[in-house]
Amino acid sequence: MASKPGAQLRDSEGGIAAAMREMGIAARAAARLLARASTEAKNRALAAMAAQVRAGAQELLRANRADVAQARKDGRDAPFVDRLTLTPAALEQMAAGLDSIAALPDPVGQISGLTRRPTGIEVGRMRVPLGVIGIIYESRPNVTADAAGLCLKAGNACILRGGSEALRSNLAIAACVRAGLEAAGLPAAAVQLVATADRAAVAELIKLREYVDIIVPRGGKELIERLARESRIPMIKHLDGVCHLYVDDRADPEMAVRIADNAKTQRYGTCNTMETLLVAEGIAAKVLPLIGSIYMSKNVEMRGDEATRKLVKDAKPASDRDYYTEWLAPIVSIRVVKGLDEAIAHIAKYGSQHTDAIVTEDKARAERFLREVDSSSVIVNASTRFADGYEYGLGAEIGISTDKLHARGPVGLEGLTTQKFVVFGHGEVRT
Amino acid sequence: MASKPGAQLRDSEGGIAAAMREMGIAARAAARLLARASTEAKNRALAAMAAQVRAGAQELLRANRADVAQARKDGRDAPFVDRLTLTPAALEQMAAGLDSIAALPDPVGQISGLTRRPTGIEVGRMRVPLGVIGIIYESRPNVTADAAGLCLKAGNACILRGGSEALRSNLAIAACVRAGLEAAGLPAAAVQLVATADRAAVAELIKLREYVDIIVPRGGKELIERLARESRIPMIKHLDGVCHLYVDDRADPEMAVRIADNAKTQRYGTCNTMETLLVAEGIAAKVLPLIGSIYMSKNVEMRGDEATRKLVKDAKPASDRDYYTEWLAPIVSIRVVKGLDEAIAHIAKYGSQHTDAIVTEDKARAERFLREVDSSSVIVNASTRFADGYEYGLGAEIGISTDKLHARGPVGLEGLTTQKFVVFGHGEVRT
Numbered sequence: 021m022a023s024k025p026g027a028q029l030r031d032s033e034g035g036i037a038a039a040m041r042e043m044g045i046a047a048r049a050a051a052r053l054l055a056r057a058s059t060e061a062k063n064r065a066l067a068a069m070a071a072q073v074r075a076g077a078q079e080l081l082r083a084n085r086a087d088v089a090q091a092r093k094d095g096r097d098a099p100f101v102d103r104l105t106l107t108p109a110a111l112e113q114m115a116a117g118l119d120s121i122a123a124l125p126d127p128v129g130q131i132s133g134l135t136r137r138p139t140g141i142e143v144g145r146m147r148v149p150l151g152v153i154g155i156i157y158e159s160r161p162n163v164t165a166d167a168a169g170l171c172l173k174a175g176n177a178c179i180l181r182g183g184s185e186a187l188r189s190n191l192a193i194a195a196c197v198r199a200g201l202e203a204a205g206l207p208a209a210a211v212q213l214v215a216t217a218d219r220a221a222v223a224e225l226i227k228l229r230e231y232v233d234i235i236v237p238r239g240g241k242e243l244i245e246r247l248a249r250e251s252r253i254p255m256i257k258h259l260d261g262v263c264h265l266y267v268d269d270r271a272d273p274e275m276a277v278r279i280a281d282n283a284k285t286q287r288y289g290t291c292n293t294m295e296t297l298l299v300a301e302g303i304a305a306k307v308l309p310l311i312g313s314i315y316m317s318k319n320v321e322m323r324g325d326e327a328t329r330k331l332v333k334d335a336k337p338a339s340d341r342d343y344y345t346e347w348l349a350p351i352v353s354i355r356v357v358k359g360l361d362e363a364i365a366h367i368a369k370y371g372s373q374h375t376d377a378i379v380t381e382d383k384a385r386a387e388r389f390l391r392e393v394d395s396s397s398v399i400v401n402a403s404t405r406f407a408d409g410y411e412y413g414l415g416a417e418i419g420i421s422t423d424k425l426h427a428r429g430p431v432g433l434e435g436l437t438t439q440k441f442v443v444f445g446h447g448e449v450r451t
Numbered sequence: 452m453a454s455k456p457g458a459q460l461r462d463s464e465g466g467i468a469a470a471m472r473e474m475g476i477a478a479r480a481a482a483r484l485l486a487r488a489s490t491e492a493k494n495r496a497l498a499a500m501a502a503q504v505r506a507g508a509q510e511l512l513r514a515n516r517a518d519v520a521q522a523r524k525d526g527r528d529a530p531f532v533d534r535l536t537l538t539p540a541a542l543e544q545m546a547a548g549l550d551s552i553a554a555l556p557d558p559v560g561q562i563s564g565l566t567r568r569p570t571g572i573e574v575g576r577m578r579v580p581l582g583v584i585g586i587i588y589e590s591r592p593n594v595t596a597d598a599a600g601l602c603l604k605a606g607n608a609c610i611l612r613g614g615s616e617a618l619r620s621n622l623a624i625a626a627c628v629r630a631g632l633e634a635a636g637l638p639a640a641a642v643q644l645v646a647t648a649d650r651a652a653v654a655e656l657i658k659l660r661e662y663v664d665i666i667v668p669r670g671g672k673e674l675i676e677r678l679a680r681e682s683r684i685p686m687i688k689h690l691d692g693v694c695h696l697y698v699d700d701r702a703d704p705e706m707a708v709r710i711a712d713n714a715k716t717q718r719y720g721t722c723n724t725m726e727t728l729l730v731a732e733g734i735a736a737k738v739l740p741l742i743g744s745i746y747m748s749k750n751v752e753m754r755g756d757e758a759t760r761k762l763v764k765d766a767k768p769a770s771d772r773d774y775y776t777e778w779l780a781p782i783v784s785i786r787v788v789k790g791l792d793e794a795i796a797h798i799a800k801y802g803s804q805h806t807d808a809i810v811t812e813d814k815a816r817a818e819r820f821l822r823e824v825d826s827s828s829v830i831v832n833a834s835t836r837f838a839d840g841y842e843y844g845l846g847a848e849i850g851i852s853t854d855k856l857h858a859r860g861p862v863g864l865e866g867l868t869t870q871k872f873v874v875f876g877h878g879e880v881r882t
Contacts, residue, residue, distance in 0.1 A: 039855065051800065054824070055761065055822065055823060055825070056819070056822055090636070129822060133740045135843075137844055139842065140597055141833050142814040143843045143844060146821060146829075148825070150855055150856075151855065165873070196696050231680065236855065254685070254854075271876070279880060281880075282880035286881050368483065377874075383795075390577060390873050391487055391579070392483070392486060392487050394486070394582070395871065396871055396872060397871065397872040397874065398872070398874070399873075399874040399876065400873075400874065400876060401875070402874055402875075402878070402879040402880070403880045404874075404878025405880070406570070406572055406874055406881055407872070411570065411572075413566060413568055413574060423685075423857060424664055424665075425869065426857040428870060428871055430872070438855045439859060440826065440859055440860065441827060441828040441829070441843060441859075442821050442828075442829055442830075443833055443837055443838075444832070444833075445830065445832040446832055446833075447710065447832055448715050448832075449709055449717070449834045449836070450713060450836040450837055
């Protein structure tokens, strides 16, 4: 323990709980200053952070090499080491990301829906920061810069708790962030990194109800479910992505095949990848053999119901369990359904309310699918892979929410803010 | 127990837990139908409910008299009996409330912010129901009709759990609601009343994560705090209303006195009543004696700091504790502050983020107060008493949220919905 960076936090502060509480108090104070920071100051800080990342590239890469060496020594697998590794190109992307956040419009202070009421008062809503955001993430060090940038632009202070295996990299990035804040005259405590590998820090962070307004957990489902069970602070959380594509019998067959291919095979490990293909029986004979041969050629394992297996001989039998599964791999569940009603019912039963798409030329059916499928993104005639903050034009995203309250789907700057009522009067009193 | 109405629920279903789960399953199924119900069908149901309340007035009053008699027998105090009692006028108000909900625009299905992206897809957000809403409330039976009406219009199913002392009244109102739903061809399970006085029902309701999307607790702070501790379902909750009025030294003195009077004395027991008056030292000598004499004439007890007591000899000394207190009574805390900064700092420390107002003629100071006071309603030059769904033009409110996430301030139809992303494509795939 003593050899790990950040261990001094425990020693010097007399306990993780006290240290986390100190961070909470400092974050709350910084949040109050940030809430009234000008757009110009925030953008100046973001540009300075980007410049620091570029100027400090050698040092960042050196810190990262130490993390990577340790991870290899600890026997971490290749995908893990891959996520942890920073390259010069990754650093440039990080810096460019900060610049692009600076270029986004500032949501804070915008007043919408101003209306004069019969009493004479004018009522509207002003967009304001949430306050203090706690972000808990795993091995990717780029999250440190992305999350800091988004929180800052939305006027929030943040407490970042990255994976312990990325601690040296995160400390180096946090130093760039801090230098950027100071260059713009903003409080350094606006972005604080939990500088210890001790897991107890997370348990303490999710207890800081008085100082932390929202927790954004990013990482595996198990981490998120555990945090959701234990935290008394609201969360923007992202659970399963059991995404569906339904090919209606009024679909353009060529379009259906193209989208079924892309939604499954463009990338296997992402949350918006299609995991189950539903095909209307009226079009199954026309499209399933084609789709099946594409999947075969790309070594995608197919698991289908009986009707599917009649049309695609390479498909294995699907179990009920398979339809609940987020594969995140070259595997796809397939089912032939009677039509739209059965597709909607299947999605309601097996889906995870993440992203679901329909291919159809029938406007009324598209409309029904949009209204009745209760998912954070519902898509007509395009790939599920579009469900993404950048693709939606949010500029950047802090994560994707599969919850219904507050933020749903990709969460950008707006999801890191809230609205309060503002009233402009002229001396009105209530009678 | 066996003599109380609704006790059969336990006997016939084999346990409260099983019965509540049945209600959850029925509510989820009804919610799916309601989500696609037409505006016309929902409005027809609301009108039919109102007609039922009017036609069934005698029966409703009879049921209510039984509840009131029982409450008196149980030794309940006068304000309690008052909240419980229905009158012909109260019933007409209930019916008119349902009619007015029918007249509100339907938020469900509205698409906003539709934008074409460089890839060709069009991205927007569609407003959709939350799903199933659990409402836990105390003695006022009118909540049964109000909550049912609002949930229905927003396309949500609801499970209502009123106070056990109002059970006969609530059952009678729920019968009107059910008849209205059936008249419009909507599922009766869209509005279910927990027909038992057993307190275990609440504990079960807040466990139904699979079937209930949100809990709205209405009632005393203790009830809400307990539910918030125990519930694993998100809540729209309303805690303290420690509301402030800050009289700036650039205030119009006549306006300041009028608003200070109204904000405190127009009604004492409401959450948006001012509890603490902050006065800038530069104007204190001018306005405080006047305000003090008004409060004296209305028998409002004043508790002030030293500077206040020099100007208002009837004021008693205020303790630090007093400034944290939501009086809900003819008592007011008063403090003389240096100016805007000290006022904002006082509100941040002692306030409850509910509703705070400033009186000032200085636009820059008003703007700072609006931006920096982190409350659900921030008001310039008007009484805090305006913080209300009706006054804000929301049409009706299910409650006031002092939380920051999802809904903040008065919660109307919009707060009972959420937005999902909708994507209109033309065969686009991701590259």
